[in-house]
Amino acid sequence: MSSALAIAAVTAALKDLLNDGLLNHDLSSIGTFSVTASPPDRITVGANEPNQLNVFLYQVTANLGWRNVDLPSRDSTGGRLTNPPLALDLHYMLTAYGSQDLNAEILLGYAMQLLHETPMLTRDQLRTVLGPPSPVDGSILPPLFGNLSALDLADQVEFIKISPVYLSTEDLSKMWTAMQARYRPTMAYLISVVLIQATDSVRAAPPVIKRGKDDSGPSAVTGASPSLVGVRPLASDLLPAIRLGDDVLLTGTGMASSGTVTAVFENSDEGLSAEIATAVSASPAGLIAHVPSIAESANAMNQWAAGIYTVTLRVALPNIPSWTSNSVPTALAPLITVAPLTASAGDTLTLTCTPRLTADQLSSTSVLFGAQSVTPDPIVNPADPLQPTTITFTVPTVQTGQKYFVRLRVQTIGRVQGVESLPIIVTGSPAQLGVDAKQQVEVV
Numbered sequence: 001m002s003s004a005l006a007i008a009a010v011t012a013a014l015k016d017l018l019n020d021g022l023l024n025h026d027l028s029s030i031g032t033f034s035v036t037a038s039p040p041d042r043i044t045v046g047a048n049e050p051n052q053l054n055v056f057l058y059q060v061t062a063n064l065g066w067r068n069v070d071l072p073s074r075d076s077t078g079g080r081l082t083n084p085p086l087a088l089d090l091h092y093m094l095t096a097y098g099s100q101d102l103n104a105e106i107l108l109g110y111a112m113q114l115l116h117e118t119p120m121l122t123r124d125q126l127r128t129v130l131g132p133p134s135p136v137d138g139s140i141l142p143p144l145f146g147n148l149s150a151l152d153l154a155d156q157v158e159f160i161k162i163s164p165v166y167l168s169t170e171d172l173s174k175m176w177t178a179m180q181a182r183y184r185p186t187m188a189y190l191i192s193v194v195l196i197q198a199t200d201s202v203r204a205a206p207p208v209i210k211r212g213k214d215d216s217g218p219s220a221v222t223g224a225s226p227s228l229v230g231v232r233p234l235a236s237d238l239l240p241a242i243r244l245g246d247d248v249l250l251t252g253t254g255m256a257s258s259g260t261v262t263a264v265f266e267n268s269d270e271g272l273s274a275e276i277a278t279a280v281s282a283s284p285a286g287l288i289a290h291v292p293s294i295a296e297s298a299n300a301m302n303q304w305a306a307g308i309y310t311v312t313l314r315v316a317l318p319n320i321p322s323w324t325s326n327s328v329p330t331a332l333a334p335l336i337t338v339a340p341l342t343a344s345a346g347d348t349l350t351l352t353c354t355p356r357l358t359a360d361q362l363s364s365t366s367v368l369f370g371a372q373s374v375t376p377d378p379i380v381n382p383a384d385p386l387q388p389t390t391i392t393f394t395v396p397t398v399q400t401g402q403k404y405f406v407r408l409r410v411q412t413i414g415r416v417q418g419v420e421s422l423p424i425i426v427t428g429s430p431a432q433l434g435v436d437a438k439q440q441v442e443v444v
Contacts, residue, residue, distance in 0.1 A: 009150035021114035040181035063087035090191040126154035241333035245293030251286040259317035263289040306334040306410040370404035
């Protein structure tokens with residue numbers, strides 16, 4: 001969740017997005033321009049009117065989907081039980097000013113095209129804008145708020161989406177009249193959703209009457225138990241599934257614990273479970289669990305299976321029972337290799353799958369060659385449980401001279417949806433997604 005700086009952080013991110021987007025276009029023909037976030041009545045108009053694009057927050061409304069989360073927040077005596085999030089939708093006016101004819105229309109057109117092609121503020125964009133040195137930090141707040149940071153906006157559970165709002169002439173007239181400013185070309189946008197939530201303790205500890213059995217002293221644990229919110233690959237939040245060998249980022253609340261925190265991965269369809277040690281991640285904030293690769297643990301070949309997992313945090317402290325958090329689902333995608341990478345229609349290709357398929361997956365697994373679903377030859381797992389599943393299939397009749405992605409769709413009997421292999425590699429810092437050439441077959 002976000003701090004009280006979230007509203008200002010969204011405005012700063014919008015301003016930065018528009019400024020960078022306009023700078024990427026050659027607008028030298030209209031002269032210099034600026035992107036601001038000022039009330040319209042403070043902007044100079046008339047003979048000295050500048051080339052300017054202004055973002056103005058004119059209304060804040062409650063988000064109906066989130067407004068009742070974690071309610072009720074107090075018990076019958078008035079004590080606080082939870083910190084319900086303040087869920088807000090932000091309404092902005094995007095106004096263009098021009099020193100000459102058509103300049104305002106040009107700026108507004110480029111800005112609308114940019115926001116049309118950028119339907120949401122990504123986590124990486126927010127981290128770039130709000131990271132040090134941040135334009136929005138706790139120094140602008142009264143001491144009551146402490147040293148808050150706007151950077152946590154990038155880690156809230158909901159993405160921040162940008163949607164156009166087409167106001168009527170009457171609505172525009174009312175707003176500009178209320179602001180006592182001269183009307184200029186204007187477009188409205190809805191930014192949803194911003195979640196502001198306190199992090200204070202919600203319930204005070206009761207008084208100590210007796211210190212455990214025979215007054216010997218209890219084993220006490222302070223702080224809230226961990227609550228798991230999200231599970232994703234650490235490499236990139238754009239990856240839809242984890243794979244063997246990945247570092248997995250676990251996000252939520254109450255993650256800092258003095259005990260030993262482990263992540264329990266459980267696949268109920270296949271009856272598989274694995275408990276993995278975690279480490280603290282500072283940026284992005286959360287815990288990191290490393291899913292072993294085959295090179296790190298040969299037994300991962302048959303102790304893991306492609307499919308849907310639930311992830312739970314388990315906290316263990318000396319002399320007291322361990323406790324667990326809620327569960328969050330995630331998907332484990334298979335890793336595949338294809339050979340050869342050059343073939344003709346009718347040729348036989350060999351595909352290996354890691355981890356190996358389970359007995360329930362052998363008859364319901366298919367190969368995707370480009371956009372076509374291909375039925376493989378009967379699949380038989382090797383007798384050695386530490387060897388990957390080998391699958392053979394025939395190249396379908398497709399257009400020659402092109403490269404086609406090969407993917408494996410693994411589905412467990414009884415499930416409607418399956419899990420597909422990812423023909424993706426992650427490189428660089430910040431992370432960038434690229435095409436895995438080893439999963440492309442050229443048809444000649």
